[in-house]
Amino acid sequence: MVPPFTGHVNPMVAVAVELAARGHQVAWAGDPVLLARLLPAGSKVFPVWSPVPERPADVRGFAAWRFLWDRTLIPLAQAMLPGVLEAIELWEPSVLVVDQQALAGALAAHRTGLPWATSATTSSEIADPLAAMPAVRQWVSGLLTDLRLRFGDPMATHDLRFSPHLVLAFTTSALAGEPVVTAPVRFVGPARRTALPVEFPWERLDERPLVFVSVGTLNADSGAGFLAGCVTALRDRPDLQAVVVDPGGILDGVPDHILVRREVPQTDVLDRAAVVVCHAGHNTVCEALDRAVPLVVAPIRDDQPVIADQVVRAGAGVRLRFAHARAAQIGQAIDNVLADDSYRAAAKRIQESFAHAGGATAAATSLEALG
Structure with missing residues (x-):
C-alpha cells in the first residue's frame, strides 16, 4: 500500500521484484497512473484513487508540516481506506506492506488482523524530527490517535507510522543514527532499482x-x-x-x-x-x-x-x-x-x-x- 508519491514507491519496487523471484505473489494498492509508470510491466495493481492537493511552493517550517498532515496525510488515509479494504478482500494477502505515509494500510491491518510491516522510505521519522518541537509532536500524535479511534482499532496503542511487527528502514544507522522509536526496526539499506529507460546523450x-x-x-x-x-x-x-x-x-x-x-x-x-x-x-x-x-x-x-x-x-x-x-x-x-x-x-x-x-x-x- 503506497501513497501517490514517487519517492515512496521506488524503494519497494526492488523488494517486490525480489519477492516475485522467490515465487511469491505481489499486488499493489495505490494510484494506478503513478504505479503504471513506476512498476514493471504486468504488475498487479488495485487502483486506489487518492487526490492530493498541490502545496504552495513558499510553504516552509511548521506551515509545511501542518499542510502535510492536515491537508494531505489525514485526508489521504480516509480517501484510500475503502479501496485498500476492498483490495485486501479480493486479494486475500498473507502480509501487508504499508508505506509510512499510506496510513490507510495501517488502519486496514487493524481491521483485518493481518500481520503488517511498515515501509519507512525515509529515516526522518525514525530519528524523531519533532523532538525539538514537543508541541508539534503532540499535535501529530493527536491526529494519529483520532484517526485510529475513528477508523482503526481503538484498543491499539502503537503509532500508526510504525508497525509493531516490523519496520523496514531503507537506510542504516551509519547514516541515520540509532532509532529512537520502540518499534522493531530492520535497517536494510537502499533497495537498488533499475533506472527507467530515458534517452540520454x-x-x-x-x-x-x-x-x-x-x-x-x-x-x-x-x-x-x-x-x-x-x-x-x-x-x-x-x-x-x-x-x-x-x-x-x-x-x-x-x-x-x-x-x-x-x-x-x-x-x-x-x-x-x-x-x-x-x-x-x-x-x-x-x-x-x-x-x-x-x-x-x-x-x-x-x-x-x-x-x-x-x-x-x-x-x-x-x-x-x-x-x-x-x-x-x-x-x-x-x-x-x-x-x-x-x-x-x-x-x-x-x-x-x-x-x-x-x-x-x-x-x-x-x-x-x-x-
Whole structure:
C-alpha cells in the first residue's frame, strides 16, 4: 500500500521484484497512473484513487508540516481506506506492506488482523524530527490517535507510522543514527532499482569529474533560483562537467560542459558522478551514498532538513541554505567536497554499511518471516 508519491514507491519496487523471484505473489494498492509508470510491466495493481492537493511552493517550517498532515496525510488515509479494504478482500494477502505515509494500510491491518510491516522510505521519522518541537509532536500524535479511534482499532496503542511487527528502514544507522522509536526496526539499506529507460546523450560525458544537480521533480518552481545559481557556479568551472535536472525547463544558454535535461536515468548518471548537489531527498541521498558519492545538500522542507543533518553528521557532505545560497557559496561547497578526501571516505563507510545491510534481499527475507 503506497501513497501517490514517487519517492515512496521506488524503494519497494526492488523488494517486490525480489519477492516475485522467490515465487511469491505481489499486488499493489495505490494510484494506478503513478504505479503504471513506476512498476514493471504486468504488475498487479488495485487502483486506489487518492487526490492530493498541490502545496504552495513558499510553504516552509511548521506551515509545511501542518499542510502535510492536515491537508494531505489525514485526508489521504480516509480517501484510500475503502479501496485498500476492498483490495485486501479480493486479494486475500498473507502480509501487508504499508508505506509510512499510506496510513490507510495501517488502519486496514487493524481491521483485518493481518500481520503488517511498515515501509519507512525515509529515516526522518525514525530519528524523531519533532523532538525539538514537543508541541508539534503532540499535535501529530493527536491526529494519529483520532484517526485510529475513528477508523482503526481503538484498543491499539502503537503509532500508526510504525508497525509493531516490523519496520523496514531503507537506510542504516551509519547514516541515520540509532532509532529512537520502540518499534522493531530492520535497517536494510537502499533497495537498488533499475533506472527507467530515458534517452540520454552519454557521448557528451568525458573523463572530467561529473557534478550531478537535482532538486527533485516536485520542486521545479521553488528550485529555479537554486538551479540557476548552480549553473552560474559551474559555468566558471570548465575543469568539471555537470548534469543538471531541470524538470521545469527554466534553464537556457548553458555552456557545453553543463548538460541540462528535463529527465535523466538518475541511477546510471550517479554511477558516473563525483559529487551530488541536491535537496536532501532521502532517495537521492541514499542512491548517491550507495555509490560512495559525497554530497552538497540544500534542504527545502519536510524531512529534508533531517536527512541533510544526517549527511553532515556522518561527514559525507556539506549543507547549504536553500533559499540563501548563491553561486559563490554553491561553487565553494562543490570545490570543498571534491578537494577534501574525508567526505568521500565517509561516503565510502556508509556505502559499506549499505552493502552489509542487504537491501531488497534482506527486506524480502524479513517479510517472509512475517508470513
